[in-house]
Amino acid sequence: xxxxxxxxxxxxxxxxxxxxxxxxxxxxxxxxxxxxxxxxxxxxxxxxxxxxxxxxxxxxxxxxxxxxxxxxxxxxxxxxxxxxxxxxxxxxxxxxxxxxxxxxxxxxxxxxxxxxxxxxxxxxxxxxxxxxxxxxxxxxxxxxxxxxxxxxxxxxxxxxxxxxxxxxxxxxxxxxxxxxxxxxxxxxxxxxxxxxxxxxxxxxxxxxxxxxxxxxxxxxxxxxxxxxxxxxxxxxxxxxxxxxxxxxxxxxxxxxxxxxxxxxxxxxxxxxxxxxxxxxxxxxxxxxxxxxxxxxxxxxxxxxxxxxxxxxxxxxxxxxxxxxxxxxxxxxxxxxxxxxxxxxxxxxxxxxxxxxxxxxxxxxxxxxxxxxxxxxxxxxxxxxxxxxxxxxxxxxxxxxxxxxxxxxxxxxxxxxxxxxxxxxxxxxxxxxxxxxxxxxxxxxxxxxxxxxxxxxxxxxxxxxxxxxxxxxxxxxxxxxxxxxxxxxxxxxxxxxx
Amino acid sequence: xxxxxxxxxxxxxxxxxxxxxxxxxxxxxxxxxxxxxxxxxxxxxxxxxxxxxxxxxxxxxxxxxxxxxxxxxxxxxxxxxxxxxxxxxxxxxxxxxxxxxxxxxxxxxxxxxxxxxxxxxxxxxxxxxxxxxxxxxxxxxxxxxxxxxxxxxxxxxxxxxxxxxxxxxxxxxxxxxxxxxxxxxxxxxxxxxxxxxxxxxxxxxxxxxxxxxxxxxxxxxxxxxxxxxxxxxxxxxxxxxxxxxxxxxxxxxxxxxxxxxxxxxxxxxxxxxxxxxxxxxxxxxxxxxxxxxxxxxxxxxxxxxxxxxxxxxxxxxxxxxxxxxxxxxxxxxxxxxxxxxxxxxxxxxxxxxxxxxxxxxxxxxxxxxxxxxxxxxxxxxxxxxxxxxxxxxxxxxxxxxxxxxxxxxxxxxxxxxxxxxxxxxxxxxxxxxxxxxxxxxxxxxxxxxxxxxxxxxxxxxxxxxxxxxxxxxxxxxxxxxxxxxxxxxxxxxxxxx
Numbered sequence: 002x003x004x005x006x007x008x009x010x011x012x013x014x015x016x017x018x019x020x021x022x023x024x025x026x027x028x029x030x031x032x033x034x035x036x037x038x039x040x041x042x043x044x045x046x047x048x049x050x051x052x053x054x055x056x057x058x059x060x061x062x063x064x065x066x067x068x069x070x071x072x073x074x075x076x077x078x079x080x081x082x083x084x085x086x087x088x089x090x091x092x093x094x095x096x097x098x099x100x101x102x103x104x105x106x107x108x109x110x111x112x113x114x115x116x117x118x119x120x121x122x123x124x125x126x127x128x129x130x131x132x133x134x135x136x137x138x139x140x141x142x143x144x145x146x147x148x149x150x151x152x153x154x155x156x157x158x159x160x161x162x163x164x165x166x167x168x169x170x171x172x173x174x175x176x177x178x179x180x181x182x183x184x185x186x187x188x189x190x191x192x193x194x195x196x197x198x199x200x201x202x203x204x205x206x207x208x209x210x211x212x213x214x215x216x217x218x219x220x221x222x223x224x225x226x227x228x229x230x231x232x233x234x235x236x237x238x239x240x241x242x243x244x245x246x247x248x249x250x251x252x253x254x255x256x257x258x259x260x261x262x263x264x265x266x267x268x269x270x271x272x273x274x275x276x277x278x279x280x281x282x283x284x285x286x287x288x289x290x291x292x293x294x295x296x297x298x299x300x301x302x303x304x305x306x307x308x309x310x311x312x313x314x315x316x317x318x319x320x321x322x323x324x325x326x327x328x329x330x331x332x333x334x335x336x337x338x339x340x341x342x343x344x345x346x347x348x349x350x351x352x353x354x355x356x357x358x359x360x361x362x363x364x365x366x367x368x369x370x371x372x373x374x375x376x377x378x379x380x381x382x383x384x385x386x387x388x389x390x391x392x393x394x395x396x397x398x399x400x401x402x403x404x405x406x407x408x409x410x411x412x413x414x415x416x417x418x419x420x421x422x423x424x425x426x427x428x429x430x431x432x433x434x435x436x437x438x439x440x441x442x443x444x445x446x447x448x449x450x451x452x453x454x455x456x457x458x459x460x461x462x463x464x465x466x467x468x469x470x471x472x473x474x475x476x477x478x479x480x481x482x483x484x485x486x487x488x489x490x491x492x493x494x495x496x497x498x
Numbered sequence: 499x500x501x502x503x504x505x506x507x508x509x510x511x512x513x514x515x516x517x518x519x520x521x522x523x524x525x526x527x528x529x530x531x532x533x534x535x536x537x538x539x540x541x542x543x544x545x546x547x548x549x550x551x552x553x554x555x556x557x558x559x560x561x562x563x564x565x566x567x568x569x570x571x572x573x574x575x576x577x578x579x580x581x582x583x584x585x586x587x588x589x590x591x592x593x594x595x596x597x598x599x600x601x602x603x604x605x606x607x608x609x610x611x612x613x614x615x616x617x618x619x620x621x622x623x624x625x626x627x628x629x630x631x632x633x634x635x636x637x638x639x640x641x642x643x644x645x646x647x648x649x650x651x652x653x654x655x656x657x658x659x660x661x662x663x664x665x666x667x668x669x670x671x672x673x674x675x676x677x678x679x680x681x682x683x684x685x686x687x688x689x690x691x692x693x694x695x696x697x698x699x700x701x702x703x704x705x706x707x708x709x710x711x712x713x714x715x716x717x718x719x720x721x722x723x724x725x726x727x728x729x730x731x732x733x734x735x736x737x738x739x740x741x742x743x744x745x746x747x748x749x750x751x752x753x754x755x756x757x758x759x760x761x762x763x764x765x766x767x768x769x770x771x772x773x774x775x776x777x778x779x780x781x782x783x784x785x786x787x788x789x790x791x792x793x794x795x796x797x798x799x800x801x802x803x804x805x806x807x808x809x810x811x812x813x814x815x816x817x818x819x820x821x822x823x824x825x826x827x828x829x830x831x832x833x834x835x836x837x838x839x840x841x842x843x844x845x846x847x848x849x850x851x852x853x854x855x856x857x858x859x860x861x862x863x864x865x866x867x868x869x870x871x872x873x874x875x876x877x878x879x880x881x882x883x884x885x886x887x888x889x890x891x892x893x894x895x896x897x898x899x900x901x902x903x904x905x906x907x908x909x910x911x912x913x914x915x916x917x918x919x920x921x922x923x924x925x926x927x928x929x930x931x932x933x934x935x936x937x938x939x940x941x942x943x944x945x946x947x948x949x950x951x952x953x954x955x956x957x958x959x960x961x962x963x964x965x966x967x968x969x970x971x972x973x974x975x976x977x978x979x980x981x982x983x984x985x986x987x988x989x990x991x992x993x994x995x
Contacts, residue, residue: 018545021538022519029522037721038739045518052549224534242535 005068006078009085010281012062017280019053021239028237028244030108032229039112047104054100057092077283080468084282087162094147095140103136107413114411115232123381123400130411131377134370137415141371152371156416161288161423163470166368168483169419172426173364175485176357183489184354187342187496196337199329202251203321211254211320212247212261215313219265219299220455221245222272233408234260234349236267236296240279240286243268254321255338256350258313259304266299267292269455273463284466289417290483291462291471293424294431298458301353301425302432306495307336308446342496344392346402353425354492358391363407363418370415380404427471429488430479431462502565503575506582507778509559514777516550518736525734525741527605529726536609544601551597554589574780577965581779584659591644592637600633604910611908612729620878620897627908628874631867634912638868649868653913658785658920660967663865665980666916669923670861672982673854680986681851684839684993693834696826699748700818708751708817709744709758712810716762716796717952718742719769730905731757731846733764733793737776740765751818752835753847755810756801763796764789766952770960781963786914787980788959788968790921791928795955798850798922799929803992804833805943839993841889843899850922851989855888860904860915867912877901924968926985927976928959 023046030042066086074082095103110129117126137156144155153166212228221228226243238244245264249257270286278284286292303309314332322330329335342352348359366383369375375383384404385396396403409417435457436442445453461478472482481487520543527539563583571579592600607626614623634653641652650663709725718725723740735741742761746754767783775781783789800806811829819827826832839849845856863880866872872880881901882893893900906914932954933939942950958975969979978984 015545018542021542022523022546025526025539026519026522029526033724034739035721035724037719041518041736041738042522045515048512048515049519222534224532227530227532239535239538241538242531 004072005065006072006074006082009062009065009069009082012056012059012065013085013282014280016053016056019049019056021241023049023053024237024239025242025244028246030112031231031233031235031237032244032246036112036116039108043105043108043112046108047101050104051097051101054092054095054097057088058097062089077278077468081278081281081283084467088282090147091144091159094144099136099139103140103413106132106136107411111408111412114405114408118401118405121399121401121405123405126400126405126411127377130380133411133413134377137413138371138373141415153368153416156371157419158416160414160417161290161420161471163472164288164290164423166419168472169364169423172423172483172485173357173361173419175489176422177361179485179489180354180357183492184342187354187492190497191337191342194337196334196341197326197329198253198338199255199321200326201253203249203254205249205251207320208249208254208257211316212258214316214320215258216245216261216265216268218312218449219262219269219451221265221268225272226268228261228264234264235408236264236271238271240271240274240284243271254317258317259300259339260349262304263296263300266296269299269458270295270463273455273459275464275466278466282467287465287467287469287474288471289420290423290427291474293420294427295424295458295462297353297424297428298431302428302491303446303454305339305353306443306446307332307340308443310336310339311447312449340495344394346388346394346396346399347406348421349407354496355392356425357422360418360422362387362391367415367418423471423483426483426485426488427475429491430475430481430483431458433487433491434461434479501569502562503569503571503579506559506562506566506579509553509556509562510582510779511777513550513553516546516553518738520546520550521734521736522739522741525743527609528728528730528732528734529741529743533609533613536605540602540605540609543605544598547601548594548598551589551592551594554585555594559586574775574965578775578778578780581964585779587644588641588656591641596633596636600637600910603629603633604908608905608909611902611905615898615902618896618898618902620902623897623902623908624874627877630908630910631874634910635868635870638912650865650913653868654916655913657911657914658787658917658968660969661785661787661920663916665969666861666920669920669980669982670854670858670916672986673919674858676982676986677851677854680989681839684851684989687994688834688839691834693831693838694823694826695750695835696752696818697823698750700746700751702746702748704817705746705751705754708813709755711813711817712755713742713758713762713765715809715946716759716766716948718762718765722769723765725758725761731761732905733761733768735768737768737771737781740768751814755814756797756836757846759801760793760797763793766796766955767792767960770952770956772961772963775963779964784962784964784966784971785968786917787920787924788971790917791924792921792955792959794850794921794925795928799925799988800943800951802836802850803940803943804829804837805940807833807836808944809946837992841891843885843891843893843896844903845918846904851993852889853922854919857915857919859884859888864912864915920968920980923980923982923985924972926988927972927978927980928955930984930988931958931976 026042026046034042066082066089069082110133113129114126141152141155144150145152148155148158150158151166157164157166216228217223225241226238226245228245228247230248231246232248234247236243236245245261245268247257247260247264270292274286275284310332314330314335318330342354344355345351348356351359362384365387366375366380381400381404388394388396388403435454439453439457442454445451462474465474469477475481475483523539523543531539563579563586566579607630610626611623638649638652641647642649645652647655648663654661654663654666713725714720722738723735723742725742725744727745728743729745731744733740733742742758742765744754744757744761767789771783772781807829811827811832815827839851841852842848845853848856859881862884863872863877878897878901885891885893885900932951936950936954939951942948959971962971966974972978972980
């Protein structure tokens with residue numbers, strides 16, 4: 002006889018299969034789809050998401066969950082059942098029709114954004130963004146009414162389940178208190194450490210060959226994944242078929258390369274989720290803070306370390322160096338380049354010292370949007386004011402490099418941004434724990450040996466899937482909850498010595 | 499109040515949206531998917547097709563169809579309703595579970611085929627193909643029982659609705675009777691017309707640039723379509739987002755180029771289907787004989803004509819000619835090359851005189867498979883015998899270039915092959931009708947002016963979607979039903995003068 006729990010596993014397997022379609026189609030939309038196909042694609046994907054939402058809302062699921070609770074389950078099955086219950090509640094807040102409207106609205110805005118950003122066209126973007134915000138607010142209000150959480154927390158909980166903005170505030174307040182003086186100190190320290198940029202042009206295919214060699218060394222499984230190009234780099238697809246993207250600049254290979262290393266962190270996590278649980282909630286990656294913890298472990302903790310530069314420089318030279326300007330291609334210069342701290346407009350290009358301010362300003366704006374303290378029309382002004390306050394830069398009339406720079410808001414994602422900086426903290430805590438456990442880690446990086454590092458991450462993080470909340474996971478692996486101390490210590494070590 | 503007919507249109511819109519997902523995912527599977535992801539992809543796509551089959555089998559549809567029959571509909575709506583009725587019947591033959599099993603079995607075999615063909619590995623392929631054939635036979639038997647059609651006709655009807663194998667036999671018998679002597683005559687005629695192949699290597703990106711320029715001239719809409727690379731060239735995607743593929747050989751650009759021209763015929767058809775009906779059965783392309791009629795109109799009627807070579811040669815030179823060997827790059831040599839008739843192993847590379855034999859041998863084998871006169875294990879031997887009979891070539895031990903060369907059987911498609919040669923006949927009848935209506939067509943091709951040609955095809959064929967059966971369409975546009983006369987006349991004109 003099939004148990005209620007087995008029936009639930011089958012239903013989740015089905016949801017997983019439909020999710021696969023959506024994930025690959027969304028990747029295709031960003032990477033391949035010709036612009037004129039946008040509307041048809043938006044309708045098809047929205048149809049799919051509406052249907053998935055319908056499947057998830059089947060009342061039978063709730064009955065099966067209640068029944069399964071009294072069945073004889075092992076510990077992992079119990080954890081899986083708890084996650085099903087959590088998912089059931091979240092899925093039942095929004096009507097199928099709302100899911101469809103939201104998907105259509107977000108995709109329309111995101112598709113237009115790709116063009117409008119390059120045109121710096123705020124006016125046309127604004128009205129599309131207003132439609133998106135209307136639905137985000139509605140969603141937050143419905144979720145808040147359902148869970149009793151605050152508006153912001155009701156969205157944050159979608160991206161990092163269990164985490165609350167009070168915990169975020171505590172961490173961000175510490176960063177606001179300590180980072181500005183640290184940044185000034187670093188800036189002064191780095192004044193006597195100038196660097197030069199290697200001169201291009203660097204052919205796209207050479208950059209790609211370099212990237213492929215490096216991510217191959219880092220353990221990316223090409224049998225179950227790809228690397229392509231998109232407007233906004235991301236790691237998408239499904240654990241069985243991970244689709245990373247980057248974008249190449251002919252003049253500067255360094256950012257694209259580190260972007261690829263970043264996405265490889267996401268990809269390794271996805272590719273190392275527990276295979277036997279892959280179609281179940283337990284087998285999914287946890288929240289986005291944990292996810293970003295992996296990508297920033299790869300990019301910031303490893304990738305921008307002097308040990309990594311030692312490993313990567315010969316490969317950079319092999320693929321890109323055409324002679325001349327030897328100074329720019331030295332280990333010391335490349336390390337200084339990759340560790341240079343300077344405020345900039347673009348979040349994804351920011352160094353790890355100024356990055357938190359990019360996140361904090363977005364977090365503050367998102368909260369005020371949800372609380373209806375500001376409207377979409379106010380965004381450029383508010384953005385400019387906060388950029389001046391936190392980074393000393395003005396984005397007046399520069400929408401493309403200001404409020405229109407990220408894909409998140411146009412695609413309807415608010416409550417997501419904090420997970421980037423929490424991810425930086427996760428990464429620093431994980432690396433510190435790893436270094437304590439295995440002091441040889443830095444010399445392994447120098448040699449391009451990532452096998453043991455991957456093994457440690459797999460055992461301690463990746464193989465757990467969604468079993469633990471980010472706080473539980475940090476406590477278990479690093480002995481401490483999420484906190485900014487290790488991160489700040491890491492910054493001091495790296496940038497002031 | 500919503501009428502029954504409107505409800506049916508909504509249901510078909512939904513089916514269209516889900517079909518979009520399947521079409522792009524199948525394209526992705528052939529073009530992008532890493533091999534290790536095959537199983538997960540097969541499960542997801544099979545889940546989707548099973549669900550689409552479930553949607554199509556909803557008994558409410560039948561009730562709505564009956565109700566709509568007495569509603570006040572215009573002529574096009576009536577035609578659309580008839581097609582819905584036809585679709586309803588076809589969808590109800592196979593159980594959802596059968597659809598899922600068939601999809602899984604076919605995808606497993608097709609995925610393995612990509613690898614096994616390159617390994618010439620018949621033994622491993624055989625057992626997978628046996629599973630596929632078991633289901634094809636089951637399907638044919640179920641469909642035959644449902645419709646009263648013969649086994650072969652019950653499958654042929656899926657690919658070219660309304661066409662029967664008795665009509666196919668009549669045409670094929672004429673070809674078997676007339677083509678061998680014509681081929682011998684042409685072979686003799688061509689002995690005094692030698693040609694040389696342009697010498698490579700030809701860089702893939704140069705070949706691609708050439709292809710893009712040519713299909714752009716032929717009216718391919720890049721705003722709603724793409725050109726990529728796959729193991730077996732095809733035209734997939736959806737009318738709103740057409741995905742053509744080709745494969746490049748560094749040594750020989752000529753086949754790939756004509757392959758692209760071929761797929762452009764398919765693509766123009768899809769892109770020119772009536773937009774207001776795009777989500778409805780009426781707005782779909784008709785059968786595969788009509789479809790292949792468009793691709794062969796582009797490739798054979800236009801592409802391999804001396805007028806087309808006149809237009810394309812300067813572009814070939816611009817992208818690929820690096821000096822030397824001038825003779826090979828002359829109009830006369832290139833025309834001889836593109837019109838050379840010689841028996842070969844590979845169907846997709848065959849000239850239009852020997853091509854029908856590739857189709858006829860497959861057609862005969864398929865019939866015997868369905869009639870259980872031969873088994874999968876007999877295929878190599880039967881194939882070899884028929885190749886010797888029809889083309890004078892042996893494929894003994896050469897599975898890769900013999901029975902394993904096509905994607906159709908491994909992907910579960912039997913009853914499809916005849917549409918290729920019927921397409922050649924459609925193409926010749928259409929071109930002849932066009933030339934009668936517009937005698938200036940050849941001089942337009944010489945100048946690379948395809949606008950009026952496309953317009954004529956759009957008015958006479960493409961804009962009708964699925965409104966007419968292939969026989970009705972041929973009668974309407976060319977004044978005659980499908981027959982081999984015009985095709986044979988075309989061959990004589992082109993190859994013996």
